[in-house]
Amino acid sequence: MRLDWEIAKVGWRRYAAYPWATAAGIFTNTVFGFIQAYILLAVYEHRSDVGGYDATDTLTYVFLAQALIMTVYMFGWQELALRIRDGSIATDLSRPLDPQRYWLAYDLGRAPYHFVFRGVLPFVFGALVFAFHYPTVPDAFAFVLSVVLAVIVSLGFRFLYNSSAFWFVDVRGVMMVSLTVSLFFSGMVMPLSFFPSWLRTLAHALPFASIMQTPIDIWLGKHHGAALVGVIALQAFWGLVFLGLGRLTLRAGRQKLVIQGG
Amino acid sequence: MVEPVLLWRRLVGAQIRSQFQYRVSFVLDLAGNFLISFVDFLAVLVIFHNVHRLGTWNVREVAFLYAFSSISFALTDLVIGHLDQFPQKIRDGTFDILLVRPRSTLFQVIGSDFQMRRLGKAIQGAIVLAYVIGSLHVQWDAGRIAMFVVMVPAAIVIFSSVWVVAGCLAFWTTDGGEFANAFTYGGNFLAQYPIDILSVWLRRFLAYIVPLAFVCYFPALYILDKRDTLGLPRFVDFLSPVVALVAAGVAGVTWQFAVRHYRSAGG
Numbered sequence: 059m060r061l062d063w064e065i066a067k068v069g070w071r072r073y074a075a076y077p078w079a080t081a082a083g084i085f086t087n088t089v090f091g092f093i094q095a096y097i098l099l100a101v102y103e104h105r106s107d108v109g110g111y112d113a114t115d116t117l118t119y120v121f122l123a124q125a126l127i128m129t130v131y132m133f134g135w136q137e138l139a140l141r142i143r144d145g146s147i148a149t150d151l152s153r154p155l156d157p158q159r160y161w162l163a164y165d166l167g168r169a170p171y172h173f174v175f176r177g178v179l180p181f182v183f184g185a186l187v188f189a190f191h192y193p194t195v196p197d198a199f200a201f202v203l204s205v206v207l208a209v210i211v212s213l214g215f216r217f218l219y220n221s222s223a224f225w226f227v228d229v230r231g232v233m234m235v236s237l238t239v240s241l242f243f244s245g246m247v248m249p250l251s252f253f254p255s256w257l258r259t260l261a262h263a264l265p266f267a268s269i270m271q272t273p274i275d276i277w278l279g280k281h282h283g284a285a286l287v288g289v290i291a292l293q294a295f296w297g298l299v300f301l302g303l304g305r306l307t308l309r310a311g312r313q314k315l316v317i318q319g320g
Numbered sequence: 321m322v323e324p325v326l327l328w329r330r331l332v333g334a335q336i337r338s339q340f341q342y343r344v345s346f347v348l349d350l351a352g353n354f355l356i357s358f359v360d361f362l363a364v365l366v367i368f369h370n371v372h373r374l375g376t377w378n379v380r381e382v383a384f385l386y387a388f389s390s391i392s393f394a395l396t397d398l399v400i401g402h403l404d405q406f407p408q409k410i411r412d413g414t415f416d417i418l419l420v421r422p423r424s425t426l427f428q429v430i431g432s433d434f435q436m437r438r439l440g441k442a443i444q445g446a447i448v449l450a451y452v453i454g455s456l457h458v459q460w461d462a463g464r465i466a467m468f469v470v471m472v473p474a475a476i477v478i479f480s481s482v483w484v485v486a487g488c489l490a491f492w493t494t495d496g497g498e499f500a501n502a503f504t505y506g507g508n509f510l511a512q513y514p515i516d517i518l519s520v521w522l523r524r525f526l527a528y529i530v531p532l533a534f535v536c537y538f539p540a541l542y543i544l545d546k547r548d549t550l551g552l553p554r555f556v557d558f559l560s561p562v563v564a565l566v567a568a569g570v571a572g573v574t575w576q577f578a579v580r581h582y583r584s585a586g587g
Contacts, residue, residue, distance in 0.1 A: 082498035089502040092522055093510050100374045100517040101367060108370050228345040234352025242359050248366045 065160055066167025073171045080175050083128065087180040091124040095188065101252075109251030109258065115278050118191045119249045121184035122274045125177035129169050129205060130212040130269050132246055134237060137161075138220035139229045142311070151312060158304055162213055169209040193277045200286060204273040207293035211268045214300025215240065221304060224311030245271035265296035324427060331431040339436050346437060353440025357394075360512065361386060361448060375517045381544055382513065383452040388536045389511035390445030392475035393504075394438050400480045401433025407490035407497035416584050426484070426575050456544065464543050467558075471539045474564040475511075478535050481567035482507055488578035503530060511535040516549045534563040 073080075095117050102113040111119065127133075138161060141147045150157045184190070193201055219236040223229045241247055243266040250261045250271045261267055272289050275281060281289050339346055364386055368379040377385075406429045409415040418425045458464060486500040493499065507530070510518075515527045515537045527533035541548055542557040 076495045078493040078495045079498055082493065082501075086498055086502040086506065089506045089526075090509065093506065093513075093518070093526075096518045096522065097367070097374070097513050101371050103375075104371045104373070228342070228348065230345070231348030231352055234349075234356055238352075238356045238359055241356075242362060247359050248363045252366050252370055254366075254369050 061155070062159070062163040062166075065163035069164035069167030070171045073168055074175075083176050084179045087124040087127065087176065088183045091121045091180055091184050092187075094124075095120045095184070098252075109249075109253070110280070111249060111251045111278075114189060114191050116249060116251075117184070117188045118278060119251075119274050121181050121188075121190070122277060123246060123249075123270060124184075125181040126173075126205065126208070126270060126273065127246065128172040128176040130208050131165070131169075131172070131216065132212070132237075132241060132244065132269070134233055135216045136220060136229065136233060138217060139223040139233070142221070142223035142315075143227070143229075148315065151315075158217060158301065158308060161217060162210070162301075165209060165213040166206075169206075173205065191278055193279060197276060197279050200290065201273055201277045204276050204290055204293060207290065207297055208269050208273050210297040211265060211293060211300060214297055214304055215265070215269075217304040218300055218307060221307040221311055224307070224314050240266045240269065243267065244269045245274070249274075265300065268293040268296045324423070327423070328427075328431050332434045335432075335434045336436055349437035350440040353437050354444050355440075357390060357441040357444040360390070360509070361444070364512070375514050376546065376549060377514045380452045380456055381540070381546070383448055384456060384544065385514065385536045385540055386512045387445045387449035387452065388471065388475065388540065389508055391442050391449065392472055392479055392535060393508040393511075394440075394442035394445060395472065396476045396479040396483070398434065398436070398438040398442070399476065400430045400483065401435065403429065403433075403483055403487040403500065404497055405433055406487065407494065410490055410582070411494045413584050415582060419579075419582075425579055426572070458543060459545065467539055467542055470561055471536075471543075474539070474560040475535045477564035478531055478560070478567050479504075479507065481564070481571035482530055482532070484571040485574045488574050491578040491581050507532050507535070511537070531563045531567055534560040 098116050098120060099113060101108060102116070106112060108116065138147075138157070141150060147157070150160070215236070219232055220229070222232045226232060243250075243261045243264050245261070245267060250258050250267060253261060261271075272293055276286065276289070361383075364379070364382055367374065368382070372378065374382060406415070409418070409429075415425075418428045421428060482503050483500065486503040487497075489499045490497050507526075510526055510532050515523055515533045518527070523533075527537070538548075538557045539560050540546075542554075548556070
């Protein structure tokens with residue numbers, strides 16, 4: 059536990075070291091938030107409800123999604139794949155520390171940094187212009203728990219597609235497909251409530267909704283009582299599935315690993 | 321005038337040859353770019369699943385904007401690259417090398433990042449365009465054909481100019497390269513939709529000061545025979561090439577100013 063804590067601190071510091079990158083990211087997320095907010099507001103000129111979301115819900119959704127985008131690290135993470143490709147993974151595997159545990163601890167240190175420094179300000183800028191929906195106190199606690207689980211699901215998934223590097227020399231193809239599917243079905247590109255009902259059903263059956271749509275729905279107060287416990291349990295389930303599959307591929311990859319030179 | 325073009329062809333030719341060395345990687349990259357571009361288009365379709373019109377625009381008209389923006393964005397990305405390697409050069413001081421070579425620094429930065437895989441997105445845009453163009457019932461007279469031909473080059477020049485200016489920020493904020501993303505990816509996102517649905521302040525800033533409205537919106541108004549709901553005079557529809565030239569001038573001056581500000585990290 060002590061070790062995990064130290065690794066988590068490294069994860070935090072790695073990103074805290076570049077304040078200008080953080081400022082730039084806040085600016086970009088804010089700009090994207092406003093563009094998307096006005097596009098979706100135009101939809102509400104013709105109707106007052108889309109898939110159970112009113113205009114306030116949707117605006118809140120857009121800015122929460124921008125706030126969470128770095129926390130759950132939606133865009134290409136390939137550190138593990140690069141370590142497999144250049145052979146550094148051999149060093150990692152010979153350490154008395156499991157690589158998956160290392161990356162999980164590291165990511166759980168990185169995520170709070172991004173949550174506080176990349177997430178809060180874009181949301182505040184949005185709140186200066188638009189009226190948002192704010193959660194009740196119990197929902198706020200559930201939201202935080204749900205975001206933690208979303209980070210675990212996301213890391214589990216990223217670890218899994220990164221470990222395809224044991225079999226492919228170039229993982230960019232696998233990465234692109236993984237990214238496309240997860241961006242679309244997580245609700246990052248568009249709230250799942252805007253989807254046609256059949257596509258929404260499909261999206262909720264896939265693990266990716268747990269990365270973005272679920273925590274935001276909790277913030278918006280869309281789940282109560284048993285349903286709330288249910289969606290959080292589902293996130294935990296998908297986290298375990300991905301981490302479990304990651305373990306299996308790591309074990310299989312270890313058998314397969316051939317290090318060139320070194 | 322001829323010499324830089326020849327040099328550029330040699331630089332780009334070398335990069336293309338190197339990219340074709342790893343054929344499978346290249347095809348996968350191209351396919352990946354093609355595929356991921358569909359996510360944005362799916363977003364358009366999802367929106368129009370819920371409404372028939374966005375402002376005064378129907379799905380085919382927005383698809384037209386989308387296709388033009390995507391093609392222009394992808395070709396800009398192909399030609400000038402994403403300028404995302406040069407902040408790295410500033411950080412580690414290797415920008416010095418560009419300064420001592422007998423060619424302009426901008427030319428060297430632009431000529432060093434030609435990635436054929438970026439055609440994947442352009443192909444996707446072209447497919448969307450081919451799919452909607454027939455159903456738009458455009459009256460193809462000489463003026464509209466001329467606009468159609470000029471539109472993409474003008475858009476590429478505008479996008480390039482905006483990216484160069486945004487990229488200049490890296491001279492001041494060595495690790496702030498992501499500022500540019502708001503204008504590159506953000507610009508593409510904005511240009512895919514009619515700008516009259518934006519609020520006034522965002523429109524003034526992103527559409528007119530950063531002239532992204534001239535990438536697709538105004539040329540499309542003319543081709544699709546639509547009126548600007550904001551009541552701007554019709555000649556504005558034809559200003560894109562002029563705006564492109566002005567933007568290029570501004571970008572050139574800004575770049576020179578920024579380079580003069582450069583202090584080596586001592587690479």
